[in-house]
Amino acid sequence: MKRRELLQALAQWIGLGGIVGVATGAASALFLWLLDLATDFRTGHHTIVWLLPLAGLGLGWFLERFGQRVLPGNNLVIDTIHDEGPEIPLRMAPIALFGTVLTHLFGGSAGREGTAVQVGASLTDWIAHRLRVPPPTRQQLLAAGVAGGFGSVFGTPVAGIVFGLEFVTLGRIEYRAIVPALVASVVGDMVTRGLGIGHTHYPAPPVVPLTPLLLLKWLVFAVAVALVTIAFIELTHLIKKHGRRIRSLPVRMFVGGVAVVALWQLVGTDDYLGLGIPTIVRAFEDPGLPAYAFALKLLFTAITLGVGFLGGEVTPLFFVGAALGNVLAQLLGLPLELGAGVGLAAVFAAAANTPLALSIMAAELLGAAVFPHVVIVCVLAYLLTGHRSIYPAQRLTSGKGGAILPVPRALRDLGQPPGPEDPDRR
Template structure:
């Protein structure tokens, strides 16, 4: 490639990456603004939570009727990147936006990353097809769309860029999309902030030198993170698979899931575990009396919500789980609470999504440089100990975590046991 060709490619990446970033940033700004209004509405009128089952019934019917081609969500995005599949329907963006906001209005325990990633990818793929770009450029722009959505919704542009490259294939970073992903994430974050959207501020971690004893503590910490990650992934997938097997209709599954969430809400007697749970995340950094079981309750609320089919992401609820778990472990192991909460916040999602590098960078962007060596150690260890499982079953495995190399990228779902046929009397179909 000549110097002129290199400059032409760079110019194309800068132009298209900026376009993707502006679109993703604007979509994230609208989404975050609506999410804040939804949370205010719910917290001001908590009785609305009782109607979560009815909301699930309506959302499920809409998705069953109009969303069959997009119901795979983030897994559809990953499959499209790998398989060069048909255009991701543009309707994914408004449908997942509205569905997620409604989930939060009525009290479902869900996040926002999944929505941002799906909006970014669907908008980007629409642009790619309108511009008739080549297949390699389309693939790069899809990664940029993921990066732009992730970076803008959390205000962490560098982590967003790395996440867009890292979550596609385990064991390989997609460097061919590095420039457009970085541009899209940076421009997306700048666009969201320019539109007046702020992000949560977490207490900065204090400097703590590494010692042999502290390394042993981090090893125990990472093992606990891996166990909790495994429980969350397996429980969410179990609820989803059993629900699809025994209750074929998506509206009925979501209605039942809403009933369970309402029952849990009344059982625990607090609204702390509904919605995003950001106040409890912040509290994990500051309150030495945070209930040691808080992480387990949020895990259950979220697994039921997402397993039943409600829309949203896993990141913020897993931030809650990780920060609360980290707070409890820090008190047990004699680690500063704010450091333990910060490391846990990043490590649980890093292990759940197989993105230890992106989440280590995200922790540094959110909490400051002193957290970096500690969070890298725990994220990498938890990532290894959690095994070949993920909240995104469509993720491809190329290099095994034990050092083995596969002949071709293989979806993690292909490594799972074959599903059992439904019991006699079950009707096929549904969502």
Template sequence: MTLTRSARSLGQWLLLGGLVGAVCGAASALFLFLLDEATTFREQHSVIVYTLPLAGLVIGALYAKWGAPIRGGNNLVIDTVHEGDPQIPLRMAPMVLLGTVLTHLFGGSAGREGTAVQMGGSLADALAHRLRVSPDTRRGMLAAGIAGGFGSVFGTPIAGAVFGLEVVVVGRLGYEALLPALVASVVGDLVTRSLGIVHTVYPVPGVLPLSGWVLAKWLVFAVAVAGVAIVFMEGTHRLKKLLEGRVPWLPVRMAMGGLAVVGLWKLVGTEAYLGLGVPTLVRSFVDPSLPESAFAWKLLFTAVTLGAGFLGGEVTPLFFIGAALGNVLARLLGLPLDLGAAVGMAALFAAAANTPLALSIMAVELVGASVLPHVAIVATVAYLLTGHRGIYPAQRLARLKHGGPLLARLVPLRELPGEPPDTEKPSEPQGPSRG
């Protein structure tokens, strides 16, 4: 009986997970193609950046009118996994895709994983409701949607599967959704690649044996990563809260944010901090003359863009910030430059998203096994040092990071004392910029 039940479960998730992965992979391929076209156009016609305030006004007006049901972004997807809320509106997928592409076209500093996760979640939920599956199966399909979106947009299927489990509850993996998440992430990645998408290739660091002295350097490295992660999280949350309080109407807030980004762009005199910033991210692995302030400028550009309400995610900007920070720290601590950039790239997002395991695996998928054990050490220490905060306020906490008994219930990070309040549930519609 047990074998029959296991075989039935395997067959079900191969089918449902594969279906979710296929739609996620196709959506990610379309998104990455449009994003590449938008980035190329902006780089060839940089004058378009001057119109970012107008773009913010238009995108904000569209979301103020039609975006109320999807204003939670990634937090809406996480809340739905836990609470079984009504179906995630299918409109989330096309609206967040369009909004993110326009954000990058006009020069906003944002990422792409938030868009992929939201598309994956809304498409998976649409399939779950169409197929009339049980609540438990629906939760598995939502986890598959998160994993399929994340894994396919970065070309990291194993990290995508683990991320789909790890991001939902801080410090606990939901193994009951492991199979659908893995199937969806692997299938999504295969579909995206089969449609001609080529992912960024990063330099592969050499092997550095772990010793006591090297370990001491990584601990110092981790403290710096945690500090920058806290600055990013607190800065983005507080800026968004401040703008919401002072400027209630979203289109005006986004126009103001666009104006601020244009001002920063002219101040620094370079386009390196606009959009994804992948060229400078890759440069961090090899260039010992990278400006020491590069990570701080990218942090500021991104906090202003997302804090004002523009759409996109945090992963690629945090990769940029982490790699640039790792470049500086490697020079200061006498670590290999490429290894410092690789560890910083993964560990900063791990600390901000409370996903040290997924990002350690992701680092291996992106740059090879030589990054171990260094990235796991830094990511874990930085994750602990950031406390009970994160870029996704809807994440649930089952147990305090420093240990102790299980909490009486899963507590959203937004409800913890001293944490930034949840700004995803105001009375006026917001763009889903989280993630």
């Protein structure tokens, strides 16, 4: 490519990435502001959680009537990037945004990344179609939209860049989209912060040098992370599979809401509702955190998302990972902050097959001292989790054992190909 053509392409990507960044950053700011309002209201009015089943009934009716096209969520985004499918409906943005806020308002255990990715991708695809960009450019812009949404909603622009390039295909980074992803994520984060939105600060782990004994401890740590990640993925998929026996989505979500409320009453605390950020921070500092906290959050989240409530997995899995890391740190003789920090990143890295993005995210959130440790555990847990994912539409081009596939295959197709009624393929 000649220098002039290179400069023209760079200018185009900066311009398009900037537009995507402004859109995703503004949407993330609105989303996080509304999410804070919903969380504050719920924590001040605990009795609203009793209405979660009715909220599920109403939200399920709305989704069944107006949101069928967008129900696959992040899987629709991945399929569109790979298959050059039809335009992602713009209504995915408000449905994902307000549906997630309602989930949190009534106490569902869900996260933010799914909403950020879906809002970013739907806004970006609307922009791409209005500008009539060619299909290859559209694919790269969609990756930029994912990066902008992820980076701005967590305040981690570098991790946002890598996540947008890494989460689409297992084991491969889509470098073709690196410039627009970089611009969109950095601009998106700047816009969100510029609109007055702050992010959670976590205690920084101490500097701990690597030793042979510490490497052995991290191997044990990674095995535990992989087992917990597998449990979450399989339980969530199991709930989705058996939940479909209730053909009515509103009824399914009503039943799931009843289950969450029953668990809430059984455990006698609000700690496992919503995002659970106070408990995540507590995991860095409190050796008295219940050893079973990670398992309860896993169960609350699997039920909430498995029956159809809207939201992402990142923050609940941060909770699961940090609480698990708290326990493992005490068992293995690791600093509490380091164990919680590594666990926070590693569980989601394994669940989403994004070890690089989450290693970088940990460094952005916790400081450089965590980086060598979190890379080791994220990569090991990623390998040990096998060909599983919270995003079954992720494509596989080569197995984690090194085998090369003749054609890319979605993870959901590795066993028995799903039928036409599989909601992840609609």
